Amino acid sequence: MKSAPRAQDVADLAMVSQSAVSRTFTPGASVSEETRRKVLAAAQKLGYRPNALARSLITRRSHIVALVMSYLENQFYPLVIEKLSQKLQSEGYHVLMFIAEIDEAADGVLAEILQYQADGVVMASARLSRTLAGSCADLGIPVVQFNRISDIGGLARHATSSVTSDNYAGGRMAAELLVARGYRRIGFLAGLEDSSTSRERERGFNDALAQAGMTVARREVGQYNFDLARAATRRLFAPGSDLDALFAANDHMAIAALDVMRHELALDVPNDVGLIGFDDVPQAAWGGYRLTTVRQEVEPMVDATVALLSEQMHGVLRARDVVVPCLLVERDTIRHA
Amino acid sequence: MKSAPRAQDVADLAMVSQSAVSRTFTPGASVSEETRRKVLAAAQKLGYRPNALARSLITRRSHIVALVMSYLENQFYPLVIEKLSQKLQSEGYHVLMFIAEIDEAADGVLAEILQYQADGVVMASARLSRTLAGSCADLGIPVVQFNRISDIGGLARHATSSVTSDNYAGGRMAAELLVARGYRRIGFLAGLEDSSTSRERERGFNDALAQAGMTVARREVGQYNFDLARAATRRLFAPGSDLDALFAANDHMAIAALDVMRHELALDVPNDVGLIGFDDVPQAAWGGYRLTTVRQEVEPMVDATVALLSEQMHGVLRARDVVVPCLLVERDTIRHA
DNA sequence: TTGAAAGCGCTACCAG
DNA sequence: CTGGTAGCGCTTTCAA
Numbered sequence: 001m002k003s004a005p006r007a008q009d010v011a012d013l014a015m016v017s018q019s020a021v022s023r024t025f026t027p028g029a030s031v032s033e034e035t036r037r038k039v040l041a042a043a044q045k046l047g048y049r050p051n052a053l054a055r056s057l058i059t060r061r062s063h064i065v066a067l068v069m070s071y072l073e074n075q076f077y078p079l080v081i082e083k084l085s086q087k088l089q090s091e092g093y094h095v096l097m098f099i100a101e102i103d104e105a106a107d108g109v110l111a112e113i114l115q116y117q118a119d120g121v122v123m124a125s126a127r128l129s130r131t132l133a134g135s136c137a138d139l140g141i142p143v144v145q146f147n148r149i150s151d152i153g154g155l156a157r158h159a160t161s162s163v164t165s166d167n168y169a170g171g172r173m174a175a176e177l178l179v180a181r182g183y184r185r186i187g188f189l190a191g192l193e194d195s196s197t198s199r200e201r202e203r204g205f206n207d208a209l210a211q212a213g214m215t216v217a218r219r220e221v222g223q224y225n226f227d228l229a230r231a232a233t234r235r236l237f238a239p240g241s242d243l244d245a246l247f248a249a250n251d252h253m254a255i256a257a258l259d260v261m262r263h264e265l266a267l268d269v270p271n272d273v274g275l276i277g278f279d280d281v282p283q284a285a286w287g288g289y290r291l292t293t294v295r296q297e298v299e300p301m302v303d304a305t306v307a308l309l310s311e312q313m314h315g316v317l318r319a320r321d322v323v324v325p326c327l328l329v330e331r332d333t334i335r336h337a
Numbered sequence: 338m339k340s341a342p343r344a345q346d347v348a349d350l351a352m353v354s355q356s357a358v359s360r361t362f363t364p365g366a367s368v369s370e371e372t373r374r375k376v377l378a379a380a381q382k383l384g385y386r387p388n389a390l391a392r393s394l395i396t397r398r399s400h401i402v403a404l405v406m407s408y409l410e411n412q413f414y415p416l417v418i419e420k421l422s423q424k425l426q427s428e429g430y431h432v433l434m435f436i437a438e439i440d441e442a443a444d445g446v447l448a449e450i451l452q453y454q455a456d457g458v459v460m461a462s463a464r465l466s467r468t469l470a471g472s473c474a475d476l477g478i479p480v481v482q483f484n485r486i487s488d489i490g491g492l493a494r495h496a497t498s499s500v501t502s503d504n505y506a507g508g509r510m511a512a513e514l515l516v517a518r519g520y521r522r523i524g525f526l527a528g529l530e531d532s533s534t535s536r537e538r539e540r541g542f543n544d545a546l547a548q549a550g551m552t553v554a555r556r557e558v559g560q561y562n563f564d565l566a567r568a569a570t571r572r573l574f575a576p577g578s579d580l581d582a583l584f585a586a587n588d589h590m591a592i593a594a595l596d597v598m599r600h601e602l603a604l605d606v607p608n609d610v611g612l613i614g615f616d617d618v619p620q621a622a623w624g625g626y627r628l629t630t631v632r633q634e635v636e637p638m639v640d641a642t643v644a645l646l647s648e649q650m651h652g653v654l655r656a657r658d659v660v661v662p663c664l665l666v667e668r669d670t671i672r673h674a
Numbered sequence: 675t676t677g678a679a680a681g682c683g684c685t686a687c688c689a690g
Numbered sequence: 691c692t693g694g695t696a697g698c699g700c701t702t703t704c705a706a
Contacts, residue, residue, distance in 0.1 A: 020691090
C-alpha cells in the first residue's frame with residue numbers, strides 16, 4: 001500500500017503545473033477544456049482525490065458541521081441526525097458527531113469543535129449546557145440551536161440562531177383539543193424544567209386552559225426520561241386522583257405514561273382518560289400506541305437549520321430565530337368527536 | 338472577531354520558540370516543566386487550541402472515523418451511533434457521519450471519506466454496497482463491518498474485519514424456544530435477502546427446526562422495512578394459513594408484524610400465535626409490545642469495533658471477524674413454560 | 675532540552 | 691489561461 005497520490009503526481013503525469021491540477025478541482029476556476037481533460041485523465045489513472053484537510057487549512061473552511069447531542073433515547077433525534085446529515089451532505093458539508101452526556105463535558109466539547117475547525121455547530125437536545133452555544137458564537141462560529149431557544153439575556157456577546165417548532169401554539173392545540181373532547185380534569189407531565197420546549201408547551205397549554213376557564217389539575221415532572229415519566233404517571237394517577245386526561249411534554253414520555261396507564265393501572269385510554277403527546281415520533285403511529293400528538297415537522301426544521309447555518313457561514317452575521325408550525329395528529333388516545 | 342491564535346502567537350507571548358509550544362501540546366514530548374508552564378499560561382490567556390487540521394496534515398492521522406449508514410428507521414442503529422461516538426470520543430477519535438441511501442451513492446461516499454482522510458471506516462446497515470468496504474480496504478484504510486459479514490470470496494485484495502453477533506446461534510435459540518413452547522406451524526419473516534444477518538438467522542433457525550423434525554411452514558420477505566413487513570405478515574396469515582408462530586429477522590419487523598396480528602387480524606399473541614424478534618431494541622421492552630426477542634449486545638459489539646479499528650489503525654493489518662454472543666430475552670409474545 | 679528550518683498538500687496570488 | 695511562488699498552522703528533523 002503506497003501512499004495516496006498528490007496533486008504534484010497528477011501534474012507530472014498530465015504534464016501541466018500543479019496549479020493547473022488545483023484549478024481543475026476548484027469549481028469556477030479558469031482552466032481550458034484541454035488542460036482539464038488531461039488533468040482529469042491523469043487523476044483518474046492515479047486515483048487522485050484532493051486532500052480536504054490541506055485544502056481546509058488554507059481556505060479556512062473545513063466543510064464540517066459539529067452536531068452536539070446528548071442521549072438519543074428520545075426517538076425524535078435519530079430522525080434529526082439522519083435528515084440533517086443528508087441535507088448537509090447534499091450541500092457539501094459533513095456532520096461530525098459530538099455526544100455530550102453532561103454539562104461538565106461542554107468545555108471539552110467546545111475545545112474539540114474548535115480544534116476540528118468546524119464551520120458551524122448545531123446544538124440539539126435540551127440537556128446541553130447553555131454556555132457552550134454562547135462560547136462558540138463569541139468565537140465567531142455560526143451556531144444554531146435546534147429545538148431549543150437562544151439564551152435570553154445571557155452573557156453571550158453574539159446571539160445564536162435557533163430553530164424550534166411553535167411549542168406555545170402546540171401546547172394550546174393540545175389543551176383546546178382535550179377541552180373540546182370533553183375532558184375536564186387535565187394533568188400535565190413536564191419535561192426538563194429548564195428546557196424551553198417544556199416550558200413553552202406548558203405555557204401554551206395553561207393559557208388555553210385558562211381561556212376555557214380551567215386550570216391544570218395536576219402536574220408532575222418526567223424530565224424527558226422514560227423511567228421518570230413512568231414514575232410520574234403513577235403519582236399523577238395515584239389513588240384519589242380524578243384526572244381524566246394528560247398532556248405529556250413529548251411522545252417519549254407519553255408512551256411511558258400510556259404503558260403505565262394501560263398495563264399497570266388498567267385505565268381505558270381514551271375512554272376513561274385522554275392522552276396527548278408531542279413530537280410525533282415514528283413509534284407514536286405504531287399499532288400498540290396510536291398516540292394523538294402534536295407533530296414537530298422534522299424536515300422543515302432541518303431545512304431551516306441548514307439555511308440558517310449557510311447564511312451565517314457565508315457572512316450574514318445576524319442571528320435569527322425560526323419558528324416552524326406544529327400540526328395536530330389525531331389518533332386513538334383521545335375520544336373522537 | 339479576530340482570527341484564532343496560532344502557536345506562534347503563544348510562543349511570542351511566552352517568550353519561547355514555536356517548537357516549544359508544539360511540544361507542550363504533544364503528549365510525551367520533551368519539555369521542561371518551566372517551559373511547559375509558561376506555554377500553558379500563554380495559551381490559556383490567548384485561548385489557544387491547536388489546529389487539528391494542520392496537525393493531521395503532517396501526522397497523517399485525522400483522528401476521524403467515518404460511520405457509514407443508511408436509513409435509521411431501525412431503532413437498533415441510533416443506539417450504535419450513540420455508543421460508538423462515545424467510545425471513540427473517549428479514545429480521541431470522532432465520528433463523521435455518512436448517510437448513504439443507496440448503492441449508487443457508494444462511490445461518492447468513498448471519495449468523500451478519502452478526502453477527509455478518515456483513519457478508519459465503520460460500515461453499518463445491511464443495505465450498503467458490498468464493494469465500498471473492499472475499496473477502502475484496498476486503499477489501506479481500516480474498515481470494520483458492523484453487524485454484517487465480510488464479503489466472502491469478493492474481489493477485495495485486503496480483507497475487512499467484521500463484528501457481528503452470533504446470528505446463527507440466535508436463530509437456533511428462537512427455533513428451539515418456539516418448539517419447546519409447543520408451537521408447531523412456524524413461519525419466518527426474512528429481512529433483506531442478501532444480508533448476512535437475515536441469512537444467518539434463517540440458517541440457524543432452519544437447522545434447529547430440522548433437528549426437531551420440523552421445517553418452516555411459511556416464509557415471506559419484509560426487507561427489514563416496516564411497511565413491507567406489515568404486508569408480508571398479512572400474506573403469512575392470509576385466510577387458510579394455519580401458522581401458530583412467527584420468527585422475524587429483526588425487532589423492527591416483529592413489531593410491524595405484531596401490530597398487524599393484534600390489531601388487524603385480531604390474533605391472540607401469544608396464545609394463538611407466538612412471535613420472536615431479533616435485536617432487542619428499546620421499543621421491544623415497551624408495554625405495548627413486550628416482545629420476546631434475541632438480544633444483540635450493542636455495547637460489546639461497539640467495544641469490539643473500536644478495538645478492531647484501533648489495532649488496525651496502529652499497524653496490525655490482519656483482519657479479524659469478531660462474533661459476539663446473543664442472549665434470549667423472554668417477554669410476553671410467546672407462551673410461558 | 676531547545677530553536678531554526680524544512681516541509682505536510684494544497685490554494686491563492688502573482689506576472690507572463 | 692498558465693506556471694511559479696508564497697504561505698495556511700503545525701510537527702519533526704537537526705544542531706546546538
